[in-house]
Amino acid sequence: MTTADARTPASSSDENDAHDENVEGTVAAEAGKSIGWHKAYVEGSRPDLRVPVRQVHLTNGKAVTLYDTSGPYTDESIDTDVRRGLAPLRENWIIARGDTEEYTGRPPRPEDDGIKHTSPRGGLKNLDAVFPGRPRQPRRGRGGQAVTQLAYARRGEITPEMEFIGIRENLDPEVVRAEVAAGRAVIPANVNHPEIEPMIIGKKFLVKVNANIGNSAVTSSIEEEVDKMTWATKWGADTVMDLSTGRNIHTTREWVLRNSPVPIGTVPLYQALEKVDGQAEALTWEIYKDTVIEQAEQGVDYMTVHAGVRLPYVPLTANRKTGIVSRGGSIMAAWCLAHHKESFLYENFEELCEILASYDVTYSLGDGLRPGSIADANDEAQFAELRTLGELNTIAKRHNVQTMIEGPGHVPMHKIKENIDLQQEICEEAPFYTLGPLTTDIAPAYDHITSGIGAAMIGWWGTAMLCYVTPKEHLGLPNRDDVKTGVITYKIAAHAADLAKGHPGAQDWDDALSDARFEFRWEDQFNLALDPVTAREFHDETLPAEPAKTAHFCSMCGPKFCSMKISHDIRREHGGTQEEIAAGMDQKSKEFAAAGNRVYLPIAD
């Protein structure tokens, strides 16, 4: 992010109010008052390349520009409608490349939604839910060619997606191209998901956050999932994974994709398992491949593939305290054992690469054998699989498929660094995408925190994207509040990592908020906060009155004595402008330092 005078004039509070009322479901509407920011755009080399930013207007007339993931939903000039879907921002870019073709896609089937022909109720429910947006033909690489950002980058092309990302990350687009070409970063952007605002995942860029949503056999509905997606991106989710496992998987995904401004990831194995009624041994390469094509035609941007769970590794989990905790990993382990054969994902990996390359679906090579407890961290099963992911990464790159690698899991702090270092070495610096890691097992209901600790550390050390964990982890399915708590916690971890990595401009945000704090600009503190709504609520709990919003003290010390007020007095005490004071005090401090900084003599005893 950057601090600068507003590229657009700071809107008056009237404008703000109007804005807040217009924007359905924004933070502002929720808070019921102006929150002093609006959606702005930075234009690139062409009129249809406009990068969204969040412009926060400060009471001192300045503005702070923040990275924005919330999509058109927070733009008052755009009238969004979830039944119509978002505008296909990238469509012209994709068509202009001239390397893809529309074709008659795979016809949807009842079983795609887990519906038996004998189930009218299910059938009806499905019909009710069908996405009403305009019908569309799927698109793929002409002649099955690789239409991936990796292929373009290797050819030296800077695509509109790369330019968009360059502006978004305040970096030269050539850096974007070079990192993608080297396989150190990925741009998940399926040619069938033109609605997304391009983003990048790589260690040279801002650390990203993924939020998981998805209905299950036990609970939840399509509407809820779409709402969870927009809700998650509003609070800062950079990508969303749809892990639905129950009914209406196909239809839910269609609604989510058509309305999502961020890349969508899935685990195709989950839907494939539904198609065989949850009987892992009944899975086949054909069913899996058909599911991957079904999802690629819909526009899924990246897919978790557990091709590293190989027959010989399954026994390595027998001594574990918690065995296999990855759902995909255990499905493949069950299949391998049932047939006593090598994984069909591993055996058919090259063919899978060709499919993904023709849609630009990015691999997220899954860590099916990740540790599920502190006791199992960094064990033989985990690292044996990682070595295989390294082999698969090399193969995927040969097919021009963008690839990231998934990581654990449950890992105590002193064993975290080994994970990122080994992954970077074995996988030729491919982006690491980790779940947490959780740094202890003793706090169910607080695993957003046990894992936020590990996430911040592994992000600092080079992990490119952090998969959030909600308070419900291990206990239940996250509701709306849990999703928000998970996203906010992980945005904290990601930003703390950006600071520690010294990402250009990252600290400007902290500085802007700290300036507001020191100058008692309470409204600016709220508006710059990761969660303005809760910050304001907490302040008002103790000091509700409006005057308190401009008071030169807070509820911690009260009006009688305020520590930061003293600092202002200190400056006055030394007279002159702040610059003069600083200069004068600098001089004094240098004199003092020269004098040895001490009064007591060293004591020998």
Next chain:
Amino acid sequence: MTTADARTPASSSDENDAHDENVEGTVAAEAGKSIGWHKAYVEGSRPDLRVPVRQVHLTNGKAVTLYDTSGPYTDESIDTDVRRGLAPLRENWIIARGDTEEYTGRPPRPEDDGIKHTSPRGGLKNLDAVFPGRPRQPRRGRGGQAVTQLAYARRGEITPEMEFIGIRENLDPEVVRAEVAAGRAVIPANVNHPEIEPMIIGKKFLVKVNANIGNSAVTSSIEEEVDKMTWATKWGADTVMDLSTGRNIHTTREWVLRNSPVPIGTVPLYQALEKVDGQAEALTWEIYKDTVIEQAEQGVDYMTVHAGVRLPYVPLTANRKTGIVSRGGSIMAAWCLAHHKESFLYENFEELCEILASYDVTYSLGDGLRPGSIADANDEAQFAELRTLGELNTIAKRHNVQTMIEGPGHVPMHKIKENIDLQQEICEEAPFYTLGPLTTDIAPAYDHITSGIGAAMIGWWGTAMLCYVTPKEHLGLPNRDDVKTGVITYKIAAHAADLAKGHPGAQDWDDALSDARFEFRWEDQFNLALDPVTAREFHDETLPAEPAKTAHFCSMCGPKFCSMKISHDIRREHGGTQEEIAAGMDQKSKEFAAAGNRVYLPIAD
């Protein structure tokens, strides 16, 4: 903590219910159901030396013994009464040492409670609130001698307090003595606070957590503060600091001390400032000294003293983004500037040492110049003060005063380690006691998390005690829920640090919970959780039915497919006892490893 067969038979659910009804305000009472644990004691070399533990009874007949800070309040056999106070556990130990004398203490004065003689309302309020417990004479070292655990340890004496701690931490009492003698650990235990259950703060021991309470000019009451103290210790606070700044400071502190099973810390400067109506420049050494004696006679176990804020350092804060954010630090800075004289705390430090030594009050040398923002981390002002704290630490040790050093504050992850490394070097390994540190400034309302991240890391690297931060930090005063959230977050950070440090037995807790998770023992998962109440509530939100508490699946994957269930199948698949399976699988995996762990050949391109 240790895992072992229950020292006491697992109580029947009837006993538990009875227990839960009897114990006022326990977790159980709050949850409204049995939580399957009870208070037990490990006896030492004498009948009056009984170390409290929390015994969790598992459904598999075993029990897990956890460190317990909740005091007599969770012992159904003890009838506690906050108007009477706790039993003086250590009184006989202190008397038996024969080195202290009772004396007629300093008479309480209205101004001790911030009451003007002209204020009948305040006067009445004060009389109402006077602690009704039995009157007591204060005690001090006979002839002003040092009656500190440090003095005893240096003489080679293993006190009952040290034996108590040895049992509590599963370490040889001689290790306790040696660490205290070396100044690497402190046992805050004022001879006038016999009610405490001894605990230790040092890097060789479990990382401890402090919770701050305290009424202010703006809000809160005596009853609330006493309740916050028992509430905080119930969730795991190892010490509590009473930072009251409003009315009734003396009386509030008396109630808190007489009812506290953990050491109590204060910042005497706060009360001294109240005595001069908040006019920093009106402070004198005499008023401060009188306040320290007043508090020492009441039994305060450790005191934060900002003697490192020296006149020459004040100018070093002029260039800072957030100046001085420590209340004590800014009071002393204001005094130094107002008089243009060196700090009276620094000038009179040796006399202060003699006072503290005669009550065994432990120093917590305050970091009055700690950074209040990411921008100010590790700057000249902060480290100049730290060097002075190093000098003062040496002086305090010469007077046999136990000493710990306070640390920041706001520090980005990559600058945290320098803080602990420098402090350990400059302060001869005296225990470090840090506030957070907060790893970013952008998340007001979530600073328990921004700081929990830094706390876990600095704890791993050797910090002995972590001062909690609540969600209300920077915004308002913490309520009961905020105190709980702050303590739980910091217990997570402390335990994550214990794991990373490899503290003996620390992982047993994680292992016990992970075993319960893998074996679908839901009740055991709840009862072993840091917060059993919330863990159970979250589970029941999705799967309320009782059967779900024994179900071999959870709401994440549903009944159709459970990843951990597969792991059990894998074991069955390989037949035999778990040991045989493990052995057999080990063999297979070794063969596989010998074969090179790969199928694809390395690809060169």
